[in-house]
Amino acid sequence: MRGPTAFWQALEKAREENLKAAGEAAPVPGSDGQTRRQVLMALAATAATAALPRQARALTTSGAPVVIIGGGIAGLSALWQLTKAGVDARLYEARTRTGGRMYTAKAKGQPAIEVGGQLVNTDHADMHALCKEFGVALIDRKVGAYRTMILDGATEVPRDTLVAGLRGIAGQIDADSARLDKDYEKVAAELDRMSFTGYLDKHAKLIPEPWVHRLMEATARTEYGSEPGDCSALELVFNLPTIEGQRIDVLSRSDERFLMAGGSSSLIEAMTARLASRITTFRRATRIDRIGSGARVTFSNGERIQASAVIVTVPISIVSRIAFGTPLPPLWRQYNAEVGLGRNGKVQAVTTARPWEASVGRGGEVWQTDHGVGSSLGWDGGIRPSEAAGSVWTWFTGGNETLAADAADPHALALKFARMAEGGVKGMAAATSPTVRRTNWHLDPFTRGAYVNYRPGQLTKFAPLIWTETDGVASRPIDSGPVHFAGEHLSDAYPGYMNGGAQTGRLAAQAVMAAMAPVRKAG
Ligand SMILES: Cc1cc2nc3c(=O)[nH]c(=O)nc-3n(C[C@H](O)[C@H](O)[C@H](O)COP(=O)(O)OP(=O)(O)OC[C@H]3O[C@@H](n4cnc5c(N)ncnc54)[C@H](O)[C@@H]3O)c2cc1C
Structure with a gap:
C-alpha cells in the first residue's frame, strides 16, 4: 500500500519545524507524484534513446480490432475508453475473472x-x-x-518524539530536494544510484535514534515491498519536493x-458487465508478432487473432513471458526483462x-x-x-x-x-x-508480486518509457510500434496505485486513437 505513511507525515512536519526555526516560509499544498513527474519529463526530454520511427499507422484499414492483453483496471480502462469512442477493441484475460490485483x-x-x-x-x-x-x-x-499510532515493539512512540527524531534527516532530504530542483538530470542520477540503506548509512549521524532508522526501513518495505537496500534513495526525496524553488507539501491530497462501496470488485464487476461482449477470459497471451502495420497475438490454447494495435497491460513481473516478435526498441526489451514488483x-x-x-x-x-x-x-x-x-x-x-x-x-x-x-x-x-x-500475490502466477519497485538506478534509466501527464496533456513513452504498454508500473505520478493502472490504460487508448486519426480523416 503506497500512501501518506506515518513516516512521510512526520518527515513533512519535521521539515516544517526546521523551516519555522529558520524563519522560512512553510511549504504550499501540492499533489502526490509532482516531482516524480517533473524528473521523468526532464529525463525523457534529454534521453538519446532510439525509438522506432513514428508513423501514423493505418489502423482502420486492416479491419482488425485493437487487442488488449490483461483485464485488470489498466486493461478495462483502455477497453472502456476505446469502446466509448466507437473503436472496435477486444480484451483477453488469462484468469477466469477480470480485475487482476483488484479483488x-x-x-x-x-x-x-x-x-x-x-x-x-x-x-x-x-x-x-x-x-x-x-x-x-x-x-x-x-x-x-x-490518528496514526507508532509502536516500537509494545511501546507507543509519541508523535512529537518522532518529529524531533526526524529533523536532522529532514534537513538533509530538503537540501537534496532543492539540489534536485536545480539540476534534475545530474542530481536524479546521483540519488537514484543510491539505495535507501546507502542514504541512511551516509547520513547516519543525522538519525541518532535507532527506531527512527527502523521506521524509515519499515516505510521502504511497506511502500515498495522490498528491503531498503533494493529501494532507490530518489524516492525519499520525491516525498519532500521542491519545484521551481517552491517547497511543496504533497500529503494533503494523498490521503x-x-x-x-462493496469493495473494489464492485467497480470491476460493473465495468465487466457493461463491456462483456468484448471480453474473453481464460486466454493467456504467449506471443505477439508484427503483421503488416498491425500485429498477431497468439494464446496458450493455440488461438491466434489479428490486431490493428495491441495494448499490453500485464504486470511487469511477467511481461517477459510474452514473446515479442515485433521490433521493440532495446530500452523496452531491457525494461521488460529487468523491472519487477x-x-x-x-x-x-x-x-x-x-x-x-x-x-x-x-x-x-x-x-x-x-x-x-x-x-x-x-x-x-x-x-x-x-x-x-x-x-x-x-x-x-x-x-x-x-x-x-x-x-x-x-x-x-x-x-x-x-x-x-x-x-x-x-x-x-x-x-x-x-x-x-x-494473500499470496507474490506466488500468484499472473502477478508474481504486489506493485512496482524501481530498484536503484532503474527509474532514471527507464524514464523515457513512463507515461507523463500534466494538466491533461500527456507525453508518450518512446514508440514501440503497434504494441503499447500500460499498467500501474508505467504511471508517472501513481505507480503502485489502482489509479496508475486506470490512468495509463486511458493514455494508451488515447495514443492508439491518435494513431488512427489521420486514417479516419482520409476516409
Ligand atoms: C496487497 C496489495 C494492496 C494494494 N493496495 C492498494 C491500495 O490500497 N490502493 C491502490 O490504489 N492500490 C493498491 N494496490 C495496487 C493496485 O491493486 C494495483 O496497482 C492495480 O490494481 C494494478 O492494475 P493493473 O491493471 O496495472 O494490473 P493487474 O491488476 O495485475 O492486471 C493485469 C492483468 O493481466 C492478466 N494477465 C497476466 N498475464 C497475462 C497474459 N499473458 N495474457 C492475458 N492476461 C494476462 C492478469 O491476470 C491481470 O488480470 C495494492 C496491491 C496489492 C497487491
Missing part, C-alpha cells in the same frame, strides 16, 4: 475481504471518474477523529481517504469488535517499527457499508516480512501481531476471530 473475496458465511487494492486518494482522478461513470459510490473512511501481503483478521476505534479511530492506523514483529502496518480494512459490530483488520507485510508470513499459520500470525499491538490498542487479540485470510 474482493466473498466466501459464504464470512464478511467480504479486500485482497488487493483498496484505498483511493482524493487526487486519484481516473478512479474517481470511473467510479462515477459506473455508479460505484466512494465512501469517506476518514470521517470522525483518527487514502476513500473506499469503493515488490512483495507485499495482507494478513486479514475478521474481528468481533473494533477496539481500535477508542485509540486511533476508525480511519486510523497502527505502525510498528520493530521489524522482528513481522508486520509494519495495520488498519481497519473492512468492506463498507457494513452493519457488523466487528470488521476486518488488515495487517500489512512488505519485503522479507511477506516471505516470512508464508510459513506461519494465518490465525497464529494475526494473534502474534495483535498481541504486540496491545501496548497501544487494548482488546486487539480478544477481538481477533479464527477467520483469517492471508
Whole structure:
C-alpha cells in the first residue's frame, strides 16, 4: 500500500519545524507524484534513446480490432475508453475473472475481504471518474477523529518524539530536494544510484535514534515491498519536493481517504458487465508478432487473432513471458526483462469488535517499527457499508516480512501481531476471530508480486518509457510500434496505485486513437 505513511507525515512536519526555526516560509499544498513527474519529463526530454520511427499507422484499414492483453483496471480502462469512442477493441484475460490485483473475496458465511487494492486518494482522478461513470459510490473512511499510532515493539512512540527524531534527516532530504530542483538530470542520477540503506548509512549521524532508522526501513518495505537496500534513495526525496524553488507539501491530497462501496470488485464487476461482449477470459497471451502495420497475438490454447494495435497491460513481473516478435526498441526489451514488483501481503483478521476505534479511530492506523514483529502496518480494512459490530483488520507485510508470513499459520500470525499491538490498542487479540485470510500475490502466477519497485538506478534509466501527464496533456513513452504498454508500473505520478493502472490504460487508448486519426480523416 503506497500512501501518506506515518513516516512521510512526520518527515513533512519535521521539515516544517526546521523551516519555522529558520524563519522560512512553510511549504504550499501540492499533489502526490509532482516531482516524480517533473524528473521523468526532464529525463525523457534529454534521453538519446532510439525509438522506432513514428508513423501514423493505418489502423482502420486492416479491419482488425485493437487487442488488449490483461483485464485488470489498466486493461478495462483502455477497453472502456476505446469502446466509448466507437473503436472496435477486444480484451483477453488469462484468469477466469477480470480485475487482476483488484479483488474482493466473498466466501459464504464470512464478511467480504479486500485482497488487493483498496484505498483511493482524493487526487486519484481516473478512479474517481470511473467510479462515477459506473455508479460505484466512494465512501469517506476518514470521517470522525483518527490518528496514526507508532509502536516500537509494545511501546507507543509519541508523535512529537518522532518529529524531533526526524529533523536532522529532514534537513538533509530538503537540501537534496532543492539540489534536485536545480539540476534534475545530474542530481536524479546521483540519488537514484543510491539505495535507501546507502542514504541512511551516509547520513547516519543525522538519525541518532535507532527506531527512527527502523521506521524509515519499515516505510521502504511497506511502500515498495522490498528491503531498503533494493529501494532507490530518489524516492525519499520525491516525498519532500521542491519545484521551481517552491517547497511543496504533497500529503494533503494523498490521503487514502476513500473506499469503493462493496469493495473494489464492485467497480470491476460493473465495468465487466457493461463491456462483456468484448471480453474473453481464460486466454493467456504467449506471443505477439508484427503483421503488416498491425500485429498477431497468439494464446496458450493455440488461438491466434489479428490486431490493428495491441495494448499490453500485464504486470511487469511477467511481461517477459510474452514473446515479442515485433521490433521493440532495446530500452523496452531491457525494461521488460529487468523491472519487477515488490512483495507485499495482507494478513486479514475478521474481528468481533473494533477496539481500535477508542485509540486511533476508525480511519486510523497502527505502525510498528520493530521489524522482528513481522508486520509494519495495520488498519481497519473492512468492506463498507457494513452493519457488523466487528470488521476486518488488515495487517500489512512488505519485503522479507511477506516471505516470512508464508510459513506461519494465518490465525497464529494475526494473534502474534495483535498481541504486540496491545501496548497501544487494548482488546486487539480478544477481538481477533479464527477467520483469517492471508494473500499470496507474490506466488500468484499472473502477478508474481504486489506493485512496482524501481530498484536503484532503474527509474532514471527507464524514464523515457513512463507515461507523463500534466494538466491533461500527456507525453508518450518512446514508440514501440503497434504494441503499447500500460499498467500501474508505467504511471508517472501513481505507480503502485489502482489509479496508475486506470490512468495509463486511458493514455494508451488515447495514443492508439491518435494513431488512427489521420486514417479516419482520409476516409
Ligand atoms: C496487497 C496489495 C494492496 C494494494 N493496495 C492498494 C491500495 O490500497 N490502493 C491502490 O490504489 N492500490 C493498491 N494496490 C495496487 C493496485 O491493486 C494495483 O496497482 C492495480 O490494481 C494494478 O492494475 P493493473 O491493471 O496495472 O494490473 P493487474 O491488476 O495485475 O492486471 C493485469 C492483468 O493481466 C492478466 N494477465 C497476466 N498475464 C497475462 C497474459 N499473458 N495474457 C492475458 N492476461 C494476462 C492478469 O491476470 C491481470 O488480470 C495494492 C496491491 C496489492 C497487491
